Amino acid sequence: MLTDCHQASVLISQASERRLSLTERARLHLHLGVCRACRNFAADLPVLGKAARALAAGLPQSGAEEGAGVEPRPGTKG
Numbered sequence: 312m313l314t315d316c317h318q319a320s321v322l323i324s325q326a327s328e329r330r331l332s333l334t335e336r337a338r339l340h341l342h343l344g345v346c347r348a349c350r351n352f353a354a355d356l357p358v359l360g361k362a363a364r365a366l367a368a369g370l371p372q373s374g375a376e377e378g379a380g381v382e383p384r385p386g387t388k389g
Protein backbone atom coordinates (compact mmCIF):
# COMPACT_ATOMS: atom_id res chain seq x y z
CA MET A 312 0.00 0.00 0.00
CA LEU A 313 1.55 3.23 -1.12
CA THR A 314 1.62 6.30 0.99
CA ASP A 315 0.09 9.24 -0.78
CA CYS A 316 1.26 12.82 -0.54
CA HIS A 317 -1.21 13.72 2.17
CA GLN A 318 -0.19 10.84 4.38
CA ALA A 319 3.45 11.57 3.68
CA SER A 320 3.11 15.24 4.64
CA VAL A 321 1.39 14.23 7.86
CA LEU A 322 4.19 11.80 8.70
CA ILE A 323 6.80 14.41 7.82
CA SER A 324 5.18 16.90 10.15
CA GLN A 325 4.79 14.36 12.93
CA ALA A 326 8.40 13.27 12.58
CA SER A 327 9.45 16.52 14.22
CA GLU A 328 7.09 16.01 17.13
CA ARG A 329 7.35 12.34 17.86
CA ARG A 330 9.31 9.30 16.89
CA LEU A 331 7.81 7.57 13.93
CA SER A 332 7.36 3.85 14.06
CA LEU A 333 9.46 1.63 11.85
CA THR A 334 6.51 1.04 9.57
CA GLU A 335 5.79 4.75 9.27
CA ARG A 336 9.39 5.55 8.53
CA ALA A 337 9.54 2.80 5.90
CA ARG A 338 6.40 4.06 4.22
CA LEU A 339 7.65 7.62 4.34
CA HIS A 340 10.99 6.61 2.85
CA LEU A 341 9.27 4.72 0.09
CA HIS A 342 7.20 7.75 -0.76
CA LEU A 343 10.12 10.16 -0.59
CA GLY A 344 11.91 7.86 -2.99
CA VAL A 345 9.32 8.45 -5.68
CA CYS A 346 7.91 11.86 -4.86
CA ARG A 347 10.13 14.89 -5.35
CA ALA A 348 7.58 17.31 -3.94
CA CYS A 349 7.46 15.57 -0.59
CA ARG A 350 11.22 15.13 -0.66
CA ASN A 351 11.65 18.86 -1.02
CA PHE A 352 9.17 19.38 1.77
CA ALA A 353 11.03 16.97 4.02
CA ALA A 354 14.37 18.51 3.13
CA ASP A 355 13.19 21.73 4.75
CA LEU A 356 12.91 19.98 8.08
CA PRO A 357 16.08 19.32 10.06
CA VAL A 358 14.71 16.00 11.23
CA LEU A 359 14.17 14.52 7.80
CA GLY A 360 16.49 16.78 5.86
CA LYS A 361 19.37 14.35 6.05
CA ALA A 362 17.32 11.37 4.97
CA ALA A 363 15.66 13.29 2.18
CA ARG A 364 18.94 14.61 0.86
CA ALA A 365 20.52 11.19 1.07
CA LEU A 366 17.62 9.83 -0.88
CA ALA A 367 17.89 12.57 -3.47
CA ALA A 368 21.62 11.98 -3.81
CA GLY A 369 21.20 8.25 -4.13
CA LEU A 370 18.51 8.38 -6.74
CA PRO A 371 19.39 8.17 -10.40
CA GLN A 372 19.03 11.44 -12.22
CA SER A 373 17.10 9.98 -15.11
CA GLY A 374 13.53 9.36 -14.10
CA ALA A 375 10.17 9.24 -15.68
CA GLU A 376 8.85 12.71 -15.13
CA GLU A 377 5.88 14.25 -16.78
CA GLY A 378 6.73 16.98 -19.22
CA ALA A 379 10.45 16.37 -18.89
CA GLY A 380 12.84 14.30 -20.86
CA VAL A 381 14.78 14.34 -24.06
CA GLU A 382 12.78 13.19 -26.98
CA PRO A 383 14.05 12.96 -30.52
CA ARG A 384 12.56 15.56 -32.78
CA PRO A 385 11.82 14.30 -36.24
CA GLY A 386 11.11 17.85 -37.37
CA THR A 387 14.69 18.99 -37.45
CA LYS A 388 16.34 17.91 -40.62
CA GLY A 389 19.32 19.37 -42.28
Ligand SMILES: [Zn+2]
Pocket residue numbers: 315316317319342346347348349350
Ligand atom coordinates in the same frame (compact mmCIF):
# COMPACT_ATOMS: atom_id res chain seq x y z
ZN1 LIG B 1 4.36 13.07 -2.23
